[in-house]
Amino acid sequence: MKIKNLTFWMMALMFSSCSYEFELNDINAREKIVLYCMPCADKDTTLIQLSRSVPVSNKGELQKGIPDAGINFTVNGKEQPVYWNENATSSLPARCYYVLGRYNEADKVDIKASADGLPSVSSETVLPSSFPLKKVDMKLKREIDTKLQFLVTFQDNADTEDYYGIRVVRRCIYTSTSDNEVTDIEYHDIEFEVGDEPLLYNKSGLNSAFDLSNDFYQNLYIWSDERIRGKEYILRLKTYYSPDYVSMWDGSNYKYSYKVYLYKLSRELFCYLKSVNDVKNNDLGHKGLAPIRSHYSNVENGIGVVGGCQITETEWMDNVSTDIN
Structure with missing residues (x-):
């Protein structure tokens, strides 16, 4: 699983999570840029x-891609060329814009x-430093x-507010020796149990009393340094154990x-x-017993998010x- 594919996975996560705009104060709200x-x-x-x-007052599905948009993309005040990609490739999804070039923290x-016909939007972000990993x-x-x-x-920085995430992929290599040797490889995201990890166990109040959801979307587990500012910390996550296995019948x-x-x-x-x-864990809201939550956005005059990251694998x-104790 290459890192570029992981980046597209993150984009798919974000793009799929918002398709309708719901404004109670203006049920006939105009379309906006997402x-x-x-x-x-x-x-x-x-x-x-x-x-x-x-x-919400209109019918229809979210249409991905605005091919004739005007985009100004700058890094540290320097404008960068922006390109359009119509059809999906091995490295780019369909109907998206992209910018080439490496950037730093x-x-x-x-x-x-x-x-055309839509209010202009703007947003900004600053790329964070790398994950302060010591060991896994x-x-x-x-x-x-x-x-x-x-x-x-990992070691948190006491001088900054920091935000973290973790995702783990399990790879299974299956080899059959019954006839000709055949190998199949499968990849799966791991779902963790987080009850023993205070940085990720977020149940409190009614959520705790009624054992409501504490799920992390697409198995991307995120936390802030609010509780550990400046400390070295060991994040503990557990999942079910899959031992390596050799069949006694055919050697697969x-x-x-x-x-x-x-x-x-x-x-x-x-x-x-x-x-x-x-939004995903708002069980009471889904049943009409609590306010409906909305997605965060830092896009002025529009919807969506522009946010930076740095990934260590x-x-x-x-x-x-x-056999290991």
Whole structure:
């Protein structure tokens, strides 16, 4: 799983989470530009996705892409060329804009976009520093069922407000030797149990009393440094354990390994992802017993988010053996 594909996965997450504009004060609200952009430090391609919002009073589906939009994209005040991509390729989704060039932490990105019949929009973000990783370990945790636990040690910066994320992918390599050797590889995002991790266990009040949802959208687990400002911390996450397996009948086997993706997020991107989680976990709101939550946006005159990130990934980590205590 290459990092560029991970960037597109993040864009898909953001783009799919907002399709309708709902304004109680103006049921006949005009269409607006929906803008999503996630510049990532040290990556050579930045995607920009534009669409038109669909007011609640109108019928229709969100149409991806505005091919004739005017886009001004600057990095530290210097304008960058913006290109349009019509058809999907191995490295770009269909009907999107993109910018070529590598950017670094602390670079300031400004975007302005305009399209016929729609109010112009603007937004900005600053690319964050890298994830302050010290080490990643895996071990087995003996409970009623054996769990696989990830321990991520990192050092928070006391002088800044920092926002983090983690996503782990499990790879299964299946090899059959019954006839000719055949190998199949599958990838799955890991869903963690977070009850033992105070930075991620967010239930309180009614949510805790009634055991309501504490899910993280697309298994991207995010947190801020509010509780650990300036400290070294070990993040503890556990999931079900899948031991490597060799069939005693035909010698076919399943071998597992893991890759950890660690995110440093801008405040804007963190606020947006947190709002997505809040909407998803608003069980009482879905039943009409609490206010309906809305998605965070930092796009002036429009909808969406422009937020920076920097991603650190490990090598593939071999599975833990049951012989290890």
